Structures are given as C-alpha cells and as structure tokens.
Amino acid sequence: MRYLPLSDQDRAEMLEKVGVPHIDALFEDVPKSARLDGLIDLPNHQSEAQVERYFAGLSAKSTAAGSVPFFCGAGAYRHHIPATVDHLIQRSEFLTAYTPYQPEISQGTLQALFEFQTQVALLTGMDVANASMYDGSTACAEAVVMAVRVARGKKRKAVLAPGLHPHYAAATQTLASTLDINVNERGCRPNRDAHVIDHIDDDTACVVVQSPNVFGEIVDLAPIAEKAHAHKALLIAVFTEPVALAAIKSPGEQGADIVVGEGQGIGVGLNFGGPHVGLFACRQKLVRQMPGRVCGETVDANGERGFVLTLSTREQHIRREKATSNICTNSGLCCLAFTVHMTLLGDAGLKRMAALNHENACALADELAGINGVELVNETFFNEFTIKLDRPAVEVVDALADKGVIGGVPLARLTGGEDDGYLLICATETNIESDITAYGKALKEVLS
C-alpha cells in the first residue's frame, strides 16, 4: 500500500525487537468477543487513478457554481480567490503542521495568526480577535455563552434579532439549551431588527444582531448598543459576509462589544458549506473570557521578537472543566487563507472589491425589481437582498435551476417554516453582466 513504508521484512525485525511473535500479540488487551477475524466488509485498496475516477464522477453530478449564473449567498459567498492563496496554503510547512505548540519551530503559523488577529480586529473595529472558531454560527453560539459568563451567570437571557441567520440562531439555541440560557427568538422576518431594543431588560446578558442581516438589510447598531449598554448587556454584532465590513461602518464603531462572523468570503471557497472560518473579536477588557486560541507577541532568549499561543489558562487543555470553551482544533488553515487573501487585497483592493459587489447587487436588484410578481424587500443592502415572490420561492428556484440559473436561497429553506415567497439573492464581483441579464430573463419566464 503506497502510504505504508514498512516492508514485511521490517515488520518481522520490529516484532522481534518488541519481543512478540506476531502482530496479534499487540492486540491482546482487546476482549476476545471484540476481536475481528479477517477484513471488514469494505472494498480493498485502490489505485490513485481509481479513486480519482470515482470522485470525478461524483463531482460531475453536482452543478459547480462557476459553471452557471449563480446567485446564492445567505451565509456562504462566492468570490474570486487569487491563485496565490491556494498555492500558499498547500505548502507542506503550513498544511502538514499541527497546532503551534512548540513555538520555536512554529513561527510561520504563529506570525500568520498574529497577522490574522490584527486584520480581524481592524475589519471589525475591535481591540482583539482570537485565532478562529469553527465557523460563524458556532462563533455566535460561543459569544452568547461568553456574554452569560461575563455577566457571571447572573443574567441568562440572550435576545436574538429577527434578522439573524436561522442557522446561527439554531446553533446558538442548541448550545444554550443545555446551559439554562434563555434565548429570546421571535421568528425570522425582514425589517424588524430595530425592534430588538424592546426586548432588552435588566435580565438581558446580550443582544445578538446581524448586519447586514440574513435578508441583506443593513442594520443600525448604534441605538441597539446604547440600549444594551444602558442595561449592562453586551451587544454581539454578527456578520456572515466579511466583505460587507469594508463597505459599511464597522460594528466596533457602532458600539458592539463582541463581534462574531463568518470569514469564508475572504480566502475560503464555498466548499459546500465547510470548512469555513469563524471570526471572533471583542473589546480588550473581555479578552480573558474569550473562547479559543490566541497568539501573542513575546521575545525569545536572545531578545528577538517571536510569537506564542498565550492566555491558555482560558482553554480546555489547561483549565479542563473550567475552560471558556471546549474548542481545541479550530480553522487554522482557513485563517491562513483569509490572511493571505486579505494581505493581497489590502485596504485599496478590499474596498474596490466591496464596491464591485455592491454595484453588481444593485444592478441585479434593478433588473429583478422590474419583473411582474417581484417585490424588492430591502431598503438598504450590500451584496445580497431579498425579493418577495407571488408564489413559493422553492418552486421558483427549482424552475430557475431547470433553466440553468442558480437563483438564490428561499427563506423557507433556512427556517423550515412556510414558504411565503421570500427569496434571498446575492451578487458578487464574480458575476458578469450576462449572468445578471440571464437571471432577469429566466425569472421573467418562470413567473409569466
């Protein structure tokens, strides 16, 4: 087998050194009833070409976003990723390294993490960021748990805005359910986020608001922050599209205390939903309650600058049941992809990219809003918006797919609730003019 370096002769010599007659002797602690005879009922080993053929066949059975006019967002965004990014993250030294627990021989990963943390802090307008969570949704859930911890457990209510991505709300609900955290959630509806302030009271540990929200609406966080702070609650600002933060005021500027979100849009592909990368940033004063790894600057024995994982007394491997989270493996390589892409973009590139996204979305909104049976829901948006159709959105999306257009995400698909025609649509810089006209044409046909 190509991955196994030992030859039969090696094995024999090694068994002799170990002092056992046969490999079975090393499995003698296994209770007899659980010892397997022979091979498991699965196919035997295959050549590279065979395995590749199998997967190529399955790959061809899905419609790649790049092969059609494509308009899905709702938490995962298709952007152009420079070839440099994928090249660098495949370098052996990054790809096949473990968590940088031995800093003397892990400075590559560590310095990249330090740069990542800084970029995330700058983008969100926060003081500090951690070295990533699994994804935006788990970051959101952990932020709520953290807020309750910050309140020393005395306040156990979390208010979720109606525009929070339903998957984020669900993941938060799941984690909170076993921790006696009372999650105040009231259905996913557009144009309602401002009203969360009505639900903030002295029992509230945090209020969770996404902007742009799942409908694409840009939410004014400042009044919510004000009300939250008045009740000593934390404002947790959420985003699912990091590129949006280049176009709109940072959550930090608007008073957020914790900012969590999905970083996938920068550097990481769609990947059918994973791996993605959860971003987690907060105010300096909250840092010791933050979950996850953080990298910090220090010096080595020769006084040279270097980086290490630090503040590990928050973490499971040191604090065990008192840890701020159970997270261990995070999204390391996706952080690197994010950081490399962000470095390539720089201020100028990221802003221009954001502008192009916005323009394409505006063009698409104009194209679609003119069609009979389509109502544009949003007053404001960045690169995604919602339309309300005169029939179930799922049907429309299926009909569009038949015409070779991947037209967006029906809200009902996310909520599992009734399909009242809400369709979430996203355009990015990857859409060309003909994509947009193709969508308009197809939708017209479907709706007529």
Place this chain on the structure above:
Amino acid sequence: MRYLPLSDQDRAEMLEKVGVPHIDALFEDVPKSARLDGLIDLPNHQSEAQVERYFAGLSAKSTAAGSVPFFCGAGAYRHHIPATVDHLIQRSEFLTAYTPYQPEISQGTLQALFEFQTQVALLTGMDVANASMYDGSTACAEAVVMAVRVARGKKRKAVLAPGLHPHYAAATQTLASTLDINVNERGCRPNRDAHVIDHIDDDTACVVVQSPNVFGEIVDLAPIAEKAHAHKALLIAVFTEPVALAAIKSPGEQGADIVVGEGQGIGVGLNFGGPHVGLFACRQKLVRQMPGRVCGETVDANGERGFVLTLSTREQHIRREKATSNICTNSGLCCLAFTVHMTLLGDAGLKRMAALNHENACALADELAGINGVELVNETFFNEFTIKLDRPAVEVVDALADKGVIGGVPLARLTGGEDDGYLLICATETNIESDITAYGKALKEVLS
C-alpha cells in the same frame, strides 16, 4: 498593477537618488526614431478573474484526453501522474530557482538532478546521463552531432532507421543540414529497421535506431550494434516512451553507445507537446563529448557530501564556440517531475505499470484486429501498434473524433506524405475496459 511593488512615491524617491528628473531619462540611449510614444496597441491590464475566464473559455474549446476514450501515442503518452508529483514541482524552492550555479544554496535541485541522472542511466542501461535536453527529438539530433564529434569529424554519415519517429528524423536533419552531416534517411516504413545494417559502412559515424519504433515495433538492436561497432560507428538507440524500457531489454544491454529519448511519459503530462524532457545517456568513455549540463558529486569545505554542476568545460558558457552544444536552459523542472514519479514507482511500480500498459495494448489490438478492413501491422509491440486501414487514416480518425473517440495518429500526419491507411494507436494504463470496447464499436461503425 498587482505584480509591481513600487508605488509612485517610491518611484519619485528612487529617480531622485538616481539623479534624473524622469524615467524617460533612463531611455535616452534609444535612438529617437525608435522611441515609442504612449502605449502599444494591446489591451490594458486585467484582473485575475478576467484572464482566467479567457483561458477557461479556450480550454473548453479543446477536447481533453481525459474526457474521452483516447488512444494517441506516437511520441507523447498519457499516463496517470500521482498528485505528489505535481505538488512537489510547484514548491517555490524548485519552481522559482534558477539553474543551480551557486551550489551552496542549490543542493535541492542538484541532488535531485544527481538522482535523475542515476535513474536515467539505470533505465537505459548506460553508464551516465546528463541533466536533460529539451526533448527527445533534440536529444536525438544532438546525439548525431556528438557522434560526428566523437569521430573527430572524419566520418560524417549518419544512418537513420526507417522506424525513427519522423519528427525526430526531421529535427536531426535540420541540425545536421548546416553541419555537413550526411543524413541517410529512407522513408518511414514498418518492419524495415533490421535492414539499416546494409547502410552502415566505414564512413558511418552513427546509426540511429528507435525501439519500440514509431510503429510500436520492438527492434532487435544487438545485430545492429555489432555491425556498427565493426565499422567503428556508434549505435544511437532512441525511444519515445520511457515506460517501454521497463518491459524490454535496455538499449545498453543490447550494445548501444548513446541512448536518447523522450522522458515525458514518466512524470510529465501531454502538455500539447511541450514542455517535455529529453533524456541523454551514454557510455562513460564518451562523457566529455556529451552535450548539456551534468551534475556531479563532491565534498564541501567541511568534508560533507554535496553536488555541483560539473564538466562545464564542455559547455557554451565556458567554451563558447568550442562547446559541445549551444544548449543552456534545459528541462529542469520536468527532470524533477520525472524523478519524483520514478521514485514513487520504484522497480516494482514501474514494472507493474509497464505490464498494465502492455495488457491494455494487447486487448485493444485484439479488439481492433478482428474488424473488417483492419490489418494489424505489428508482430511485436509494447503499448502502441499500427494498423493498416483500407482507406486514408486521416478520414477514419476524423470520423472517430465525431463519435467522441480520439483514435490515434495517422502516419501521414507525421510524414506529410501520402495517406496509405497506416494508423498509430496507443493504449496505456489510463484506458479502462469501456474505452477499448468503445473504440472497437466506433471503428466498426466507421469502417462499415
């Protein structure tokens, strides 16, 4: 522009340091009449995504070999290349290094070349090999020039076997034409190579025989070597498919003095014909007449083993007009691909791969030979063979292409001569059973 690090401010500061007012001042040596105003009439810079879209569009306009039943050989062979190969050759340290002229910081490239040379020597049965030529055909041409040099220019006749790949014969003819080398060539026909011995005489500097030849026939080199040596001529053995050498006796074993060939089949893809990698090996005593770079073992100042480019007094950069060849840049990275693939294969893997090639070719030959209007030309073959059709091969190949089968190479395509129905066909380990039956079925239809 994304590839240019200088900012306008940098440029201004640097011009000041240089002491000129404007960049134009640095181009003042250019005669006025040749100074361009403004921009050349070509499009301006484009984004990665735009460039990628352009090429993706063109890529889709060709039929990739992997997407259809595919049977072309005739000098370029489709084999499965392990993912490890392409990964390693893209490592910055290999990809973006120059020729290893500074050995202290080029040991990676140098040691890999040393391993390459050894592998080539083993495969060909020769004592030594160089660090590559452009491709098999130029290696062949250079071998003839070398043979004339070995004969101190006193013998200027080179006899080419009729089974030599017509492109190789042509490239040899081109180089020889200006050097007063008399190339004895008599048309490309099957089953005639044994007769070259009739053309070897005391004026003969070398005889050039390919095995397996362009028809796929395996040629007995030993009697030719004997006759050549009797006339103090050198036998230059040629191959176009390195995998074949794992299945048949090495040219060295059969008495060849110089062995040249194409290495592409191992580690390097089809690439529409290039880059490929010319292999060049010879007997120890001829080494100082060999063209191209060679890498040799030595020690460093601390006595540690290391590698350097050596015997450079044969080369253009030292010997200028007295060099053994003008070659400078060769096929470095393709050598590395060859070496990595060869290392992965090892004796066991290469032999098995060869056996699978042979089996598929046998199966295909059997499948096709049974069809009306098809005559199998070969008595022996490895992974390619020739059939004679009852009509022009070009027509048949075009008709097959319409049916989605890339059925091989018409001999006339190579020679530019009349199309008398010879069709060169190759099967490798990449063909699966259904490819072979698809070919049979399509050919039956075309010929009926």
Place this chain on the structure above:
Amino acid sequence: MKTTGRPTAPQAVTANVVETKSGSKGLDQATKLIFETSTPQNTGVDLPTPKGTTSRLGSHARTGEIGLPGLSEPETMRHYVRLSQQNYAIDLGVYPLGSCTMKHNPRLNEKIARMPGFADVHPLQPVQTKQGALEVMYDLSHWLMTLCNMPAVALTPKAGAHGELCGMMAIRGRLDSDGQTQRRRVLVPESAHGTNPATAVQCGFSVDEIPANDKGRVDMDAFRAKLSEGTEDIAGIMLTNPNTCGLFENDIIEIADLIHKAGGYFYCDGANFNALVGRVRPGDLGVDAMHINLHKTFSTPHGGGGPGSGPTVLSDALMAHAPVPYVVKTDVGFDLVEHVVGEAAESFGRMCAFHGNMGMYTRALSYMMSHGADGLKQATEDAVLNANYVQASLSDVMTPAFEGTCMHEALFDDRFLKDTEVETLDFAKAMIDEGYHPMTMYFPLVVHGAMLIEPTESESKQELDRFIGSMRHLAEKAKAGDADHFKAAPIYAPKSRLDETQAARKPILRWTPPESLPEAAE
C-alpha cells in the same frame, strides 16, 4: 496536545554567531510583519474600476481607512513562503505528537477536495444540483458506520471537541426524552483529554473524576465505588479507548455494561480510533457515541491547527437524537433532512450552519478508499507496531510509564531524568535541535513529566531508527550530566526559547501602529 501550562521564561542563549547586516542568515530570511512592509495604497489584486452606481448602503457607508497593509503579489508570496520555512511539518520529519496522530497527508486528497463539484458548490443550492456532494456524504457515512459497527453517524461536528458535544447532547437528548432530567453526572477518568471535562460542562453536566490504576487503565474498584454511591444521577461516562496513555482499556466491555446498568450511556472519545480501525469495532464494545477525528485517524491535514471534522457515530439508543442536517437516500437520489420536524423530530437540533466540513469528507473518504479494508487494517497494525518498536528500543534508557506493550503510542515519564536537572520540557527542546518535533509533553496528567510518543504508521523503520538513535543519545547525555546542553536548547531552531510568561502577563495580541511615526531609519 501540549504542556500543561509550563510557561517558560528562558535564559539567554550565548551562541557564537556572526551577525549579518540584513538580519537574514543564508536561506533563513528575516521577516517583518506585513504591517511593517506595507506601502499604503499598494495592492496585490487588480480589479475593474467600479462604474460608480448610487449606493444602497443607506447611511451606513464606511468612511476612512480600514488600516490594512498594502502589499503587491510578489511581496505577499515571499512573505508567506518565508514564514512557512519557520515551521516544522510532517513533510519534513518525524512528528511524534502523542494523541495527535500526525500521519502522512496524501496530496491526492487535496486534489480531490478541490474538484469543482465539491469545492465550488453552495450548501444551499437546490438539492437536485448537488447530488454528487450528497453522495460523498452518504458513502462516507457508510464507511464510518461499517468500520465502527454502529447504526448511525452525525457528520456535522466540526472537530473532535464538537463531536464530543454532539455525542453528549444526544445523550442528554435521550435522557431528557426519557424524563431522566436528574441524570447530570458524568464520569471522566483523570487521564482524559481536556476537551472531555470541558465538553461535559458545556452540555450542562457535572464532572466526576475517576482515577487510573497502576496499569494506566480505569481503576475498576474506584469506578464501581462511584456507581455504588448511587446511580440515579449518572448520565454516563466519557472514556478514551485506547486511552490517553496509549493503552487499551481491557475492562471496557464491563465498563459499558456497568454504565448501562446504571442507566447511563457510554461516550467513547475516538481520538485514538486509529489504533483500532479494521481490527476492533467500537460498536462491539458497547459504545453509545464516539467521535472520529477525520483529521487524525483519516489523515485530513492539520493545517497548523485546523480545520478538522468530528463525525460522531451513535448507537440505536441515541440515533433518534442525532443533530440535523443529515443525508437520506430516496427513490430519486439523495436528500437532506434539515429541520427538527418529521423523522427528525427528536433531534437535539443543529450544531452549526450548513452540513459540516465537506472538504474533510472528501479527503477522508479518498483516504479510506485508497487504503481499502486491507490497507486500513495494515495501517492500524503498523501504527501499533511502530509505537511498540519505539517503546522497546527506548525502554532501557528512558522510563516507560507502564509495563507491557502499548497500542499506537508509547508513554514515558520523567523518572529517567531524576537528578539530572533536565526536565521534560528541556528534553523536548533538545529534540528540536536533533531535527524532530517533540512528542506530546506533560499529558496525560496521570504521569509525571509525561512524554507521549506517537510515531504513526507513516514512519519507515529507517526514520524510526534514526529517531531512536537521537532519543538514546539525548537520554544518555542527560544522564551524563550535560544539563546545559538541554537548558540552552533549541539552538538550531529559527528562534530560541520563547518567553511564554511575558506573553501571558502583558498580552500583545495584535499589531498596533507605532505611537509616533518618526522617519524610519533606513
């Protein structure tokens, strides 16, 4: 795995170095932060000029700089290539981090994961446009369930710890639906990985530690004693097998029986499943839930910390409580169950957005198919053999923590360093100079100065022999009294020992622009 917080405030190393003007040394390139190499307004991307549409951002447009540095593409490339060379990696040498299973990462899997039908598919596309991706998930599930002999698997967990959460949530779901809401105590051996107690608490359980016996296994008397204290609050046990000492829990079936009898469930931490694949099926041991670290056992690359994937197999008792979404096969193809209704009505809910880490599914399935049933079994045996070979080859100069053979990793304690002034940490740093990544140190906690060595099946005998040679050399050197050598180590690494104490005391977690910006001297 990692030292249990032994922040080091290192001593200055006096090395006899010739300074260079550039700060670089040969191939070792001095590398600043991107923020320090920035040329503002530079960028490493070209994008078309926006046309200038009227904004629909409302009053929320960002004004002013974000503060990101500007680098061209060549500068970016060079920056990260240079950084990479300061890392150790599996592709460079032996990486014997116990419990972490640093095995070879085939590049075939990287290629496959990037096929457009997997990498460029949106999770929320219409289901008929993503059949191939769903089929991968279905096939992967089949392989995992078969290898484990378990009836269900939840693919979504994003890593091992997330898988633990999944399993413990399922247990809680089952307990709650059975009205057993008082069952909140979870037994956890003291040798457990930190994620186990952390997870239990994150699910609202309390942790009750059980000690190890002198053979490195669960102390069965103590375990029985725990149960005899009363079982009505017992939710279950979290047990790693092979355990974190690298030993098979030979009483495991009895443990499972007892915990079941006590009304609890058996969560098995499957981080060490690589010692069992193809030879032992967890389903045959009475396990109710077990996560599988695809990034360990099935070789998806660690990537400097992640991403991973922690599919969690579930028993009949728990499967109805599995999280959403999951893939089902229908008459017309594959479909997703995404909401807690209908057949998923008892699901404990959703753990994350979308369907888990597809990028790991493809890699792991490719890895399993490449090995096949025969290769997977052989890999397991080779991993165990390699560990035992290392243990046997070092046991005369180092001190194995427990007697007898081990499974996939060999555990040593620091008794052999007694009176040498060399500590486990120093020993580890000296290994760096010898060209190796240190083993896991100070874990598991049940052993003093633990050194946990997991060579994996990817090491050849030749590499192991060289590794053993270095380890013996160091052990002898330590005993010979050459403590200075160890205290100074590493001297050949890109950095000498780093001051972790300072890092934690005055955390600097991001770059900030220098307060004042005097013209930087050239």
Place this chain on the structure above:
Amino acid sequence: MKTTGRPTAPQAVTANVVETKSGSKGLDQATKLIFETSTPQNTGVDLPTPKGTTSRLGSHARTGEIGLPGLSEPETMRHYVRLSQQNYAIDLGVYPLGSCTMKHNPRLNEKIARMPGFADVHPLQPVQTKQGALEVMYDLSHWLMTLCNMPAVALTPKAGAHGELCGMMAIRGRLDSDGQTQRRRVLVPESAHGTNPATAVQCGFSVDEIPANDKGRVDMDAFRAKLSEGTEDIAGIMLTNPNTCGLFENDIIEIADLIHKAGGYFYCDGANFNALVGRVRPGDLGVDAMHINLHKTFSTPHGGGGPGSGPTVLSDALMAHAPVPYVVKTDVGFDLVEHVVGEAAESFGRMCAFHGNMGMYTRALSYMMSHGADGLKQATEDAVLNANYVQASLSDVMTPAFEGTCMHEALFDDRFLKDTEVETLDFAKAMIDEGYHPMTMYFPLVVHGAMLIEPTESESKQELDRFIGSMRHLAEKAKAGDADHFKAAPIYAPKSRLDETQAARKPILRWTPPESLPEAAE
C-alpha cells in the same frame, strides 16, 4: 549566468558547531539519496494486478531488476520537501542574477497552464479537437509580434539558445536561397553570451569577435573595420540589446544599416528584451531575427534550469524561412502548417517534435494579458529604475564598470576589491550569508571580475534598500581588511563551499551501489 569556470577547492571552515546525533539541525534535515533510503520492493504507487496476458514483446522482454529504489509515498514526499529547503528561490528573496531576469512567477499562470484543454491535450489529436490550444498560440503570436513590431514569429524554439538556432537557421536559409552560400562569417561582440558563438558554430558559421569600446558598447570603429576587410563572406551579426553590460547599444540602427548594406542580417539576442517591452520595438531598430526568452521576459518559471521557451520573431526578409510547424487562421478556425511543402516550402525545416512548449505559451500569455500594454510598460520602467537605483546606491563603495545610467541591470567590476584579497567569488559567497542569491559573476567577460546585478521590477524599494545595505556593508568590510570573513563564506548556507575542482577531476555523475554490502551499521 555563471562564473567563467573558477572551480573552487575550498578551505575547511572552522565553525563552532554542536554536533547532533541525527545529522539534522533543527529544521535543516539531513537527507540521504533515494538509493540509500530504499526498501527494495516498496513502492509509492498502487496499481491493479495485471491479469497475465500473453506477451507480445517477442524475445525482447526485460528480465531482472532495473535497480530503481523503492520508497513509499510519505518517504518520497519528505525526501523532496527536505531537498527543496536547501534551495534558494525567488519566492525567498532577492535573486539578482544579471541576464537571467529572475522576476516574480505568478501562480495564476501555473493554474492556467494546468487547465485540461491545454495540459491534457495531445499534440497530434485531430485539429478540430484542439482549437482552443491553437488559439492560444495564435494570440500569443499576436502579442509578441505587436510588442516587437515584427511580421512573423516562430514559436517552437524550446529556449533562448534554440531560438538563436532558429534565427540563424533562417538567416542561413535566406542566404542559401539567394545563392549566397559563401556568406558564413558572423560578427559577435566579445561581451556576447556563450550561446551566441556556440549557436553560430552549430549552424555552420564561423565567429568573428568584435571588441567593446570603453563605454561598454560595440566599438564602431572596430566594427567598420571588420566590414571594410571585405563583406562578401558576411552572414550577419549577433548582437544583444540591451547588451550584456546592461547598456543600450546606442548605435544600433547604424549597425543594422551597415550590416544590411554588407549583405548580412541582424540577429538580436533578445534575452534582455525585458528592458524594452512597451517602450522600444526591435522591429524599429532594423532587427531581422530575435528570440524572446519567455522564461525571462515573460516570467515562465525557471524551474531550477528549465524548461523555457524561445519564440523567435522574424523580419520580412526571413519569414518565409521560418521553421514548421506554425498556426494559421482559416475560415473554419485554426490550422497547423506542419510540413515543408506548399506555403512552407522555403521553411528551413523542423526544430523539434510537435509544436514547442505549450506550457510556456499559456503562462506567458497570461502574464502579458495580466499586465496589459500599460502594465508591461510600467514593468519595463520599474525594472530599469530598480537597476539604476541599485547602481546609484552602490557606486560610491563599489566600482561601476561603465559611466552613466544603465538599463535593466547594473554592472560592477572588481576594482573596489583591489588589494583586499577578496575576489568576486568570495564577495558572492558572502552575499549568501546575508540572505541573497549572488549576482551573476565573471560575466560579461569584457569586465574584470564582473558582478552583474539585475534586480527586476519585482523587488520593492524596501527589499532593495535592505539589499543595498548588505552590499555596502560587505564592500566596506572587504575594504576594512576582513578577508577571512569572505574566504570562509558561506557559513549559513546548507553547505559550505563545494570542491568543484575535485568534482571535475574525478567525475562521479551517478550513484552506484557500494561495492561490498556489509550490514550497514545503524
């Protein structure tokens, strides 16, 4: 470019090193040859078992071992990753090899070259199945001809030297078809690259050297003198422009005129075309033939020595003699002219199998399209500016070979090292310790102890400033009398100075199995 054979038999370096048992030092991994790590019968590939068909190999089947080593995939991966780390590379730092144009290699081009419609297409497929590939060739030709203002280009040459052959063959073809078979003398400046005289001879010409003047250009008096000796045997001139001193030949138009009047042709070595792209078109200078190193000017990666590509532009006078094959546009698409008949009847023939290096065509075209007309011009200007900046910043401590500004590379001689005992070679090796690849040394030959520095446009000002800092530091150190520092260099490279004399005297060009095979000691 490279030292003109200054084989070094180095002195032992006494470095204060702590030995390791493994031979590795931190990240620097000791690496044997594959032949020494082999486990016979091991393999890094899995292939189906052959069914065992009757052989059709006749009596020619190979028997016995080939002798190739057996390594598994992880061993292979590690071996070459380790080796790679012993290389310098553009992606690591400044690589100022004059005449070699080591510029940034965008990874976009690597991606594009691997698209299946280019990489997985056979050169001899039916022409209707390879239209996209032919279109790339057609478009590339358009870009090259436009940038050069030349009416034709031959794409097939495989590198610069092959392009020289192409151009000189075309000249010979033209001369011969004009009955000028006595024209066999080619004028070549003494500063020319070695490939120029070697090529001329390889085409059956004789070489007549013309000297340089004290401004580093062709000595026009000497040139006129050569012509006045009689012109009936003059075939042409091979001239590099900008020349190998990095200077523009300001009399170039006059030279072209004179050579044409003498009945000869003007071959321009275009290796330095990167100094002109977008600002000067060779067609406006009277050039008849010029190769373009796509692997220099248009950034296809050097790959440790190749592959390259040397498309050769041809003037009206020569284009009929261009080699086959070439692409033509027809009513139905693109076609190939592959044989010396019909419209190609005057072609000098075929230079190699198939159609040249497609893999370089895609990369170069991608590079050109990415830059565009504006970016190409800017790149040229930046390359020239960078070189002049380096020259201006070093001219007080080093000795520029000629007065005035330069084009894309700055040439220094070794006068500044006079009486220091430090030679150009030593200086170069000391640069290695500072983290740089040395510049080209001892070339061109017209300058004593030449140091030819080509920074290219890919270097940022910050990198250049650091580089300049190191160069100044070394120059001052040399003058301060610290010759030992230079003689010992490099001390920070993976190897100290290598004994090139021994290598050439007793060549060991391959591994051979040890004569006797005593059990290798562990």
